[in-house]
Amino acid sequence: MTNQKVWFITGASxxxxxxxxxxxxxEGNKVVATVRSKPEQLAAQLENNENLLVTVLDVTDEAQALDAAKQATDKFGRIDVLVNNAGYGLLSAVEEASNEEVKQNYGANVFGLLNVTRAILPYMRKQRSGHVINISSVGGLNGFVGWGIYGSTKFAVEGITESMALELAPLGIYATTVEPGFFRTEFLDPTSLIRTAHVIDDYAGTVGEMRSFATQVNKKQPGDPKKLAQAFITLANAEKPPVHLPLGNDTLAMYREKTAKFEKDIEDWYDVITGTDHDDVRGF
Structure with a gap:
């Protein structure tokens, strides 16, 4: 395969x-797939493919991230595509989430992503090529009832990725954030989704209804994970990949609705928005 790449994928179980x-x-690529435990199970599931290296990585452990990156380059010589996928959801009103629950969600979804990115980028910078793909969410583009904390971690991923795209471009490295909508995965299972222990009755009509909805819609989401995976192949092979790639008709519709409302707010508040400069710099 002439276009064979080495992928590094977190949360691959x-x-x-x-x-x-x-x-x-x-597609014939080489893959370093990281899991939090029992790497032999994933290796066996994938028939011990000779192009596969499964290694243990808790993304919140920076030393493990550095070691996993070294294992990858020792095995395959380079890393071309990093997919920061590991993370989990937190369903909670903003007020309900404890300080520890918030820190843990950020630890996996933001600080863990940064640990892995810092471990991989030196190799990409050395080879002057590569593509960092950070998995965000429709919740990183829009705020939703019950997903304020989780969504804020994904908003952080959006900002990090946009800045990385600018910083890395002169080095021949791309950065993309992918925003999946509602896909039929284990995301809403208890093993992937944390619900806070503290529940406030005043939020029963908003967050309470979202908790019920999350249970009802589990395994009924419109998105096909296999088709998402093929979109990632297309993205990784693109000559000029985008900085943002929203996936799913639901994501696209919600984002367009948000931007339309944003434009309406600008129109309604235009004089206030544009009236805050010093008088001597009006029209700057």
């Missing part, structure tokens, strides 16, 4: 990570 791993291997 199930969901998006597993499907992307399968798709990358099927």
């Amino acid at each position: 199930r969901g998006f990570g597993l499907e992307i791993t399968k798709a990358a291997l099927a």
Whole structure:
């Protein structure tokens, strides 16, 4: 295969990570797939593919991230595509989430992503090529009842990725944030979604209804994870990949609705928005 790449995928034991791993291997690429435990199980599931290296990585452990990156380059010589997939959801009113619950969600979804990115980028900078793909969410583009804390971690991923895209471009490295909508994975299972212990009755009509909805819609989401994985293959092979890639008709519709409302707010508040400069710099 002339366009063979080395992929590094976090959270590869199930969901998006597993499907992307399968798709990358099927295309003939080499893949470093990281899991939090029992790497032999994933290796066996993928028939001990000779192009696969499964290694243990808790993304919140920076030393493990550095070691996993070294294992990858020792095995395959380079890293071309990093997929920061590991993370989990937190369903809670903003007020309900404890300080520790918030820190843990940020620890996995933001600080963990940064640990892995810092571990991988030196190799990409050395080879003057590469593509960092950070998995965000429709919740990183829009605020939703019950997803304020989780969504804020994904808003952080959006900002980090946009800045990285600017910083890395002169070095021949791309950065993309992918915003999946509602896909039929294990995301809403208890093993992937944390619900806060503290529940406030005043939020029963908003967050309470979202908790019920999350249970009802589980495994009925419109998105197909296998098709998402193929979109990642297309993205990784693109000559000029985008900085943002929203996936799913639901994501696209929600984002367009948000931007339309934003434009309406600008129109309604235009005089206030544009009236805050010093008088001597009006029209700057």
